[in-house]
């Protein structure tokens with residue numbers, strides 16, 4: 211098969227779906243991995259209006275068996291994997307005094323271990339590709355920690371270190387590994403986050419959204435398409451000498467240099 215094959219965890223969510231849409235438009239076959247069949251079905255139907263290039267596998271990235279089975283299915287159907295996008299995740303709002311032990315364990319299991327396990331299990335197929343690309347959708351709090359999003363801050367910093375270490379290790383197989391750090395991005399996850407923030411505030415979700423948008427010199431939050439545009443670049447030949455980095459897509463909200 212000459213077409214590239216991509217696996218996208220969290221492919222039924224806001225950012226994953228938009229990345230999948232960009233990929234199918236570039237004639238890449240996409241396999242979406244997440245838990246809810248209803249959501250997967252809806253997104254795959256939509257993607258297949260662009261040509262029959264999308265399918266899904268139901269699985270929980272907290273479950274090693276689900277991950278191994280997904281990789282095995284891709285192996286037996288396509289015999290290869292060229293692109294892995296780790297995107298399944300999310301995280302609750304809260305600081306050190308609010309976040310419970312269960313919430314820490316849950317988030318580490320989904321986002322940290324989820325990305326780590328899926329990457330490790332996919333490597334044998336990615337190595338065979340000869341010019342594979344891994345993209346980790348992480349988040350800008352990993353670079354600029356927030357006291358109000360402590361889980362996202364800790365998990366994201368860990369995943370940036372993971373991205374760099376795997377990039378260094380896998381370059382010998384022609385695998386490039388990069389991260390995208392979205393700032394606030396207009397998805398269901400963000401809408402839920404705004405509701406949680408509003409519950410502890412006198413402001414409405416809309417007012418909070420505007421205040422956060424105004425932290426950017428461009429005065430808006432990201433759309434999922436902004437993240438997908440960078441993903442398309444990172445998997446392209448134009449990025450053939452780029453590996454081990456993380457790029458913010460936050461309209462300049464991050465205040466470091």
Ligand SMILES: NC(=O)c1ccc[n+]([C@@H]2O[C@H](COP(=O)([O-])OP(=O)(O)OC[C@H]3O[C@@H](n4cnc5c(N)ncnc54)[C@H](OP(=O)(O)O)[C@@H]3O)[C@@H](O)[C@H]2O)c1
Nearest residue numbers: 220222223224225244245246271298299300349395397399
């Ligand atoms: N939106 C933002 O503002 C923002 C900012 C920074 C970073 N990010 C990161 O970007 C990524 C995507 O976020 P999003 O905004 O697109 O969120 P979203 O719309 O809530 O989508 C999340 C996706 O992950 C899947 N998922 C969640 N838990 C899973 C599990 N245990 N196993 C398999 N799939 C699972 C969901 O499907 P099911 O629930 O059906 O499994 C869904 O497809 C996340 O890692 C998030 O932390 C988002």
